[in-house]
Amino acid sequence: MALLQIAEPGESAAPHEHRLAVGIDLGTTNSLVATVRSGMAVVLSDDQGRPLLPSVVHYDGAVVVGFEAQARQSLDPKNTIVSVKRFMGRGLKDIAHVESMPYDFVEAEGMVKLRTAAGVKSPVEISADILKALRDRAEGSLGGQLTGAVITVPAYFDDAQRQATKDAARLAGLNVLRLLNEPTAAAIAYGLDNASEGIFAVYDLGGGTFDISILQLSKGVFQVLATGGDSALGGDDFDQRVFCWIIEQAKLAPLSHQDARLLLTHAREAKEYLTSHGEAPITVKLGGSEYVDVKLTTAVFSEISKTLVRKTLTPTRKALRDAGLVPEDIKGVVMVGGSTRMPQIQRAVAEYFGREPLNNLDPDKVVALGAAIQANLLAGNRATGDDWLLLDVIPLSLGLETMGGLVEKVIPRNSTIPAARAQEFTTFKDGQTAMVLHVVQGERELVSDCRSLARFELRGIPPMVAGAARIRVTFQVDADGLLSVNAREQTTGHEAHVEVKPSYGLGDDEITSMLRDSFNHASDDAFRRALREAQVEAQRLLEAVQSALKEDAHLLSTLEAAHVENLVARLQGVMIGDDRRAIDDAMDALNKGTGEFAARRMNQGVQRALSGKKVSEL
Amino acid sequence: MDLSQDHFALFGLPRRFVVDTAELERLYHELQGRVHPDKFAHAGDADKRLAMQWATQANEAYLTLKSPLKRAQYLMHLAGHDAQIERNTAMPTDFLVEQMEWREAVAEARDVADVAELGHLHHRMRKEVSAQYDTLHQALDVAPDFARAAELVRQLMFQEKLLHEIDDALEAVEA
Numbered sequence: 001m002a003l004l005q006i007a008e009p010g011e012s013a014a015p016h017e018h019r020l021a022v023g024i025d026l027g028t029t030n031s032l033v034a035t036v037r038s039g040m041a042v043v044l045s046d047d048q049g050r051p052l053l054p055s056v057v058h059y060d061g062a063v064v065v066g067f068e069a070q071a072r073q074s075l076d077p078k079n080t081i082v083s084v085k086r087f088m089g090r091g092l093k094d095i096a097h098v099e100s101m102p103y104d105f106v107e108a109e110g111m112v113k114l115r116t117a118a119g120v121k122s123p124v125e126i127s128a129d130i131l132k133a134l135r136d137r138a139e140g141s142l143g144g145q146l147t148g149a150v151i152t153v154p155a156y157f158d159d160a161q162r163q164a165t166k167d168a169a170r171l172a173g174l175n176v177l178r179l180l181n182e183p184t185a186a187a188i189a190y191g192l193d194n195a196s197e198g199i200f201a202v203y204d205l206g207g208g209t210f211d212i213s214i215l216q217l218s219k220g221v222f223q224v225l226a227t228g229g230d231s232a233l234g235g236d237d238f239d240q241r242v243f244c245w246i247i248e249q250a251k252l253a254p255l256s257h258q259d260a261r262l263l264l265t266h267a268r269e270a271k272e273y274l275t276s277h278g279e280a281p282i283t284v285k286l287g288g289s290e291y292v293d294v295k296l297t298t299a300v301f302s303e304i305s306k307t308l309v310r311k312t313l314t315p316t317r318k319a320l321r322d323a324g325l326v327p328e329d330i331k332g333v334v335m336v337g338g339s340t341r342m343p344q345i346q347r348a349v350a351e352y353f354g355r356e357p358l359n360n361l362d363p364d365k366v367v368a369l370g371a372a373i374q375a376n377l378l379a380g381n382r383a384t385g386d387d388w389l390l391l392d393v394i395p396l397s398l399g400l401e402t403m404g405g406l407v408e409k410v411i412p413r414n415s416t417i418p419a420a421r422a423q424e425f426t427t428f429k430d431g432q433t434a435m436v437l438h439v440v441q442g443e444r445e446l447v448s449d450c451r452s453l454a455r456f457e458l459r460g461i462p463p464m465v466a467g468a469a470r471i472r473v474t475f476q477v478d479a480d481g482l483l484s485v486n487a488r489e490q491t492t493g494h495e496a497h498v499e500v501k502p503s504y505g506l507g508d509d510e511i512t513s514m515l516r517d518s519f520n521h522a523s524d525d526a527f528r529r530a531l532r533e534a535q536v537e538a539q540r541l542l543e544a545v546q547s548a549l550k551e552d553a554h555l556l557s558t559l560e561a562a563h564v565e566n567l568v569a570r571l572q573g574v575m576i577g578d579d580r581r582a583i584d585d586a587m588d589a590l591n592k593g594t595g596e597f598a599a600r601r602m603n604q605g606v607q608r609a610l611s612g613k614k615v616s617e618l
Numbered sequence: 619m620d621l622s623q624d625h626f627a628l629f630g631l632p633r634r635f636v637v638d639t640a641e642l643e644r645l646y647h648e649l650q651g652r653v654h655p656d657k658f659a660h661a662g663d664a665d666k667r668l669a670m671q672w673a674t675q676a677n678e679a680y681l682t683l684k685s686p687l688k689r690a691q692y693l694m695h696l697a698g699h700d701a702q703i704e705r706n707t708a709m710p711t712d713f714l715v716e717q718m719e720w721r722e723a724v725a726e727a728r729d730v731a732d733v734a735e736l737g738h739l740h741h742r743m744r745k746e747v748s749a750q751y752d753t754l755h756q757a758l759d760v761a762p763d764f765a766r767a768a769e770l771v772r773q774l775m776f777q778e779k780l781l782h783e784i785d786d787a788l789e790a791v792e793a
Contacts, residue, residue, distance in 0.1 A: 019660070148660070177659045221647050321789060378659035389651050416681070418655060418674045478670055479655040544661040591663045598664040602672060605652035610630045610645065 019147040019540075021177065021379035022138045023185070023371025026127060026151055026165065028085040028234060029207030029338070031055045032365060033134040034372035035142060036381070041189065041369040044141045052364065053137070055207075057081045057129050059118035065133040077102035077261045079117045083236060084130075086208050087112055087123040088168075089160030096232060097240065102257035111164065124168045131172035145536055148177040150375040152367050154209040155181035156229030156315075156395045158441050159453050159483050166480065173533065177378040179480040182206070183213035184224060184392055185370030186336040190361055191217045192373065192388070198331035199225070201320075203349055203357065204367075205312060205339040208234040212316045214323045214330075220388040226322035226414045227395050228315035233308065235271070235339035241304045242267035242296065246282060250292045259286045270296050275341045302344045309348045316352065322414050333357040338364050391416050394481050400473060401438035401447045403428060410475045413443065417481055422474040431463040435471060439485055458487045534583045538575040541587055542568060545594055548601060555600040567593045624696060625679035635693060635758040637683055646680040686751050687778055690758065690771050699764045709772065717776055724780070728787040736791065740784045747777050 022044075025032045030052040034043045043051045050067070058069035058080045073080040081103070087095060092105055092112045104115040113122045131151075138146060151169050153162055162179055169176045183202035190196065196217050204211040211229040215222055243264050246252075255263065263284060270280040274296065284292040320327065333349055335357045340346065349357045361369075377387055393416055399409040402425070411421050427435065435458045442450030461469050473487045545568060553561060571586040626633045629645045651657075653672035658665040682688045694700050720743070727735040750770060757767040 178656070219647075317789070317792075321785065378656055380660040387657075389647060389654060390656060391650065391654075416677045418670045419677055420674045421678075476670075476674070479673070540660055541662050544665070594662060595664040598662070598668050602653060602665075602668045606649060606672065609648040609652040 019379040019381055020138075020142050020144050021148050021150070021372075021375035021381065022134075022142075022146060023150045023180075023368050023373070023375045024131065024134055024152065024169075024174075025182070025185075025368035025371060026085065026131065026153075026168075027055055027206055027367075028083050028209060028236065029055060030364065031130055031134060032368035033138050034365070034368040035138065036372050036376035041372045041376075043365050043368055044138055046137055053130070053133060055082070055084065055130055057084070057126050059116035059121065061118075063118065063129050065129055074258055074261045074265065077257045078104060081114060081116070081121075081126050083208055084123050084126045086232065086236075087114075088127065089158070089162075089164040090123075100260060102261060110160070124164050124171060127165070127168035128171035131169055131174060135172055135174055145532060146174065147379050147536065147540065148175040148375065150178050150180050150185075150371045150378065151176060152180050152182045152185050152371045153481075154204075154206070154229065154231055155183050155211040155213050155224075155227040156209065156231045157481075158231070158396055158451055159398070159481070160451065161231065162481050166482070173529065175533075175537070176480075177375055179482075180371055180374055181211070181213065181224075181227070181392055181481075182209075182367045183211045183227070183336060184215070184222065184390065185368075185374065186334055186361070186366045187213070187215050187217070187222055187370070188373055188388075188390070189366045189370035190334045190358070191215075191222060193361070196332070199325065199329055201316075201330045201333045201353070202336055203312075203316070203333055203340065204229075204336040205345060206234050206337040207339065208232065208236050210234060210312050210315070212312070212319045214319050214325065221391065222388065223391040224393045224416075225325070226319045227393055228319035228322070229395065230311060230315060233311055234337075235268075237308055238271055238305050238339065238342065239264060239268045241308065242271055242301070245296070245300070245304050246292060246294060249294045250290075252286075252290065252292070256287055259288075262286070263292070266292075271301070271342070274298050274301055275343065298343065305342075305344060309344055312345075313348065313352055327353045330355075334361070334366075335359050336361075336363050336366055392479075392481070393417060394419070394477055396441045396451075397443055398439070398441050398453075398475055398477070398483055399450070400425070401440060405447045407440055407442070407445055407447055407450055410473070411477060415477070417477050418479050420474060420476040422472050425471045425473060426467045427461065427464065427469045427471075428466055430466050432466065432469070433461045433463055434459045435461060435487075437473060437485070437487055439475075439483070453483065454485070456485075456487075458489070461489050462492050464491070531578055531580050531583075534580050534587075535575055538571055538583050538587055541590060542571060542575075545590060548594075548597065552597075552601050552604065555604065556597060560597070564590075564594055564597065625682050625692065628675065628679045629683070631683070633693070633696065635686075635690060635755050637689065639684065642680070642683055646676060649676045686754075687771070687774055690754055690767065690774070693758055694764065694768060694771065697764060699768060709769075709776075713773060717780070720780055721783075724784055724787055728791060731791045733788065733791055736784055736788050740781065740788070743777065743781050743784065747774065747781065750774055750777065 022033050022035045032043055032052060034041055045051045046053070053066045054070045056066065056069040056073065058064040058072045058076065060079060069080055073082060089111060091110065092098065092107045095112065098105065106113040106115050106120055111122060113120050135146065149169065151165060153165050166176055166179055183204045186202050186204065187200060199214065199216050202213045202215065209229065209231050210233040211227065213227040214225045216225055246263060246267060266282055266284050270282050273280040279295050279297040282292060282294050282296060286292065330353055333353050333355065340363050346357060374390070376382065393414045394411065395413060397409045397413045398411045399407040402408045408423065410423050411419055437456055437458060438447065438452065439454045440447055440450040441453050444450050458471065461471070468491065470490045471487055472490050473485065476484050545564065549564065556564065567590040571590050574582040574586050629642065629649070631637065631642065650673060653669055653676060655666060655669040655673055658669040682692050691700065724736070724739055727739060750773065754767060754770045757763045757770060
């Protein structure tokens with residue numbers, strides 16, 4: 001066992017301290033948390049040694065997550081939420097098989113909600129409960145508060161789904177270092193493990209989502225060339241096919257919610273059994289006096305699921321084409337997600353790419369491991385020169401509605417992020433003083449075929465003849481793949497300026513009030529936790545500024561340096577106290593006061609990059 | 619060094635049509651290695667905001683310079699000649715006739731699902747496009763003639779679009 005280190009008296013260990021960072025795979029069926037310990041990525045298991053946490057939440061008096069919740073799903077299906085990932089950022093009309101689900105749905109603006117014994121819950125809150133369970137597991141296991149987390153999302157998740165995921169993480173009290181695409185996370189784990197170079201495909205079929213990503217790996221750079229997928233296609237759908245087949249074979253009358261849940265569980269077990277057996281017996285005693293006793297063979301299973309398998313190949317072809325490649329260009333196909341264990345999937349992928357897929361990493365764990373490796377990098381635990389660069393893309397085009405319900409694409413799909421693009425629009429009528437901007441995401445030409453992300457109004461346009469106004473709309477997609485939009489009228493110098501967040505996301509106020517509500521339930525403890533979080537955040541900022549001062553003090557005049565030192569001292573002074581507001585204010589002041597310094601440092605970095613010197617040579 | 623400089627200056631490359639794409643990619647990776655938001659994930663808000671702006675700019679610049687058509691349009695724009703590309707839509711008649719013939723050939727091959735013929739058309743169009751770019755290099759770098767370059771750029775916009783349409787047809791037929 002490694003010995004614990006103790007610092008010299010009076011000398012802080014802080015700058016070299018290993019920051020606790022985790023990667024979280026928030027899956028449809030199962031979730032995992034992993035970290036890098038002693039240079040090795042490991043999945044953190046629960047106290048019974050189980051690595052997976054079933055993504056199931058049961059609401060009654062208390063909130064129960066994981067295996068315990070799973071055990072209650074047949075008994076209390078209405079209050080036991082499974083596969084909540086399918087509801088993230090989705091309205092009721094977007095969700096398939098609603099009629100066969102045991103939940104009491106509540107239609108709400110933007111995102112559906114569920115009525116449970118513990119009140120009405122949004123998918124964001126339910127996901128936050130899963131994330132909290134993982135955070136508790138990690139903090140218990142690592143013995144300290146987390147600096148931050150990388151949360152993975154399907155590459156094909158749209159803006160609403162990403163925003164919902166980030167909100168859930170914030171609600172769970174996690175500092176989100178980055179939202180990372182699941183196939184990209186897998187590529188990091190695979191690529192670094194095998195020191196791979198060349199073009200790889202990652203085929204990721206999870207419980208409820210399918211992604212295909214094409215990446216180029218070269219000299220420490222992971223560049224995503226194209227991605228595609230289906231955010232409502234996964235192992236669940238194969239279960240559903242088996243479920244329907246059983247009903248048909250056993251000529252069953254309409255089932256109660258309990259029986260349906262029970263039968264679905266047996267359908268899933270049969271599917272998993274077929275991974276290593278030629279046929280699966282299915283015997284179930286239903287609530288009434290009915291018995292089910294059928295046998296499912298691999299041949300029949302392949303036949304009833306063949307359209308689903310084909311549905312994964314269409315986005316695969318499209319992604320390759322977007323990357324300007326043919327199957328022969330691919331050096332290896334990395335298989336990710338429990339559903340890729342199905343033999344018919346393995347066969348279909350081998351056939352399409354003309355090579356056996358790579359199965360040497362555990363398909364259930366590889367995403368969490370990759371996320372942990374990236375979290376360790378983002379938390380600043382690796383030295384410069386000993387790192388890598390990740391260049392990812394947005395999966396779906398972003399645009400605006402124009403006259404006639406048509407979409408004007410502003411940022412095309414597969415653009416490398418962060419990305420920004422500005423486009424000019426004009427008025428339609430004489431004297432028009434306001435304009436509704438409707439932001440959509442998708443590949444179709446008609447607005448009605450794309451996903452609506454946000455609507456906002458730009459007011460105060462000076463009255464002019466039609467077509468004279470110049471409205472410049474700027475889209476900015478950040479490194480998490482999240483969009484912000486702003487618009488501005490330019491002809492007259494009159495400025496009207498609006499920042500929007502897609503309507504599916506929760507406003508900062510809403511998050512704050514939800515956090516406050518959850519604090520009120522366990523207030524003293526929660527207050528200390530919130531304070532501790534602010535202190536950790538302040539510590540992080542101080543370390544960043546101090547290391548910047550150490551490296552680049554020459555970029556500041558004596559006066560400027562004194563000013564920054566002043567702000568540093570002020571933050572140091574308040575951060576040991578318990579006034580959270582004062583800590584926030586001092587951090588804000590330090591952030592603002594180092595803006596110019598940051599700009600000069602960035603310029604210096606750019607100059608060094610272009611002087612032909614490798615990062616490692618400096 | 620500032621964010622408003624042109625894309626060539628950002629990478630320290632000469633302002634010309636012919637670009638060493640391997641060198642461009644290397645410079646792009648070097649630059650992103652310095653400014654990408656992942657390098658500042660644990661830093662303060664000011665650093666994060668700057669990193670996003672710089673990385674966005676680097677992506678935009680790389681995207682523009684990597685594609686020969688975008689690069690040519692950008693060069694014209696820098697030289698103050700982009701208005702010509704937008705407003706002047708006149709094309710030589712023989713070019714237009716040729717384009718119509720191409721379109722008919724593609725439509726015919728698509729209707730009878732002739733993959734081999736579509737592949738052949740794709741190959742031929744690629745060669746034509748490649749030759750056009752050689753001519754464009756002359757008009758932009760060797761003996762600058764912006765009127766001629768603008769005409770070539772307009773034609774290439776047609777031709778690149780046609781290549782996409784052949785791709786689409788191949789996709790539709792193969793699926």
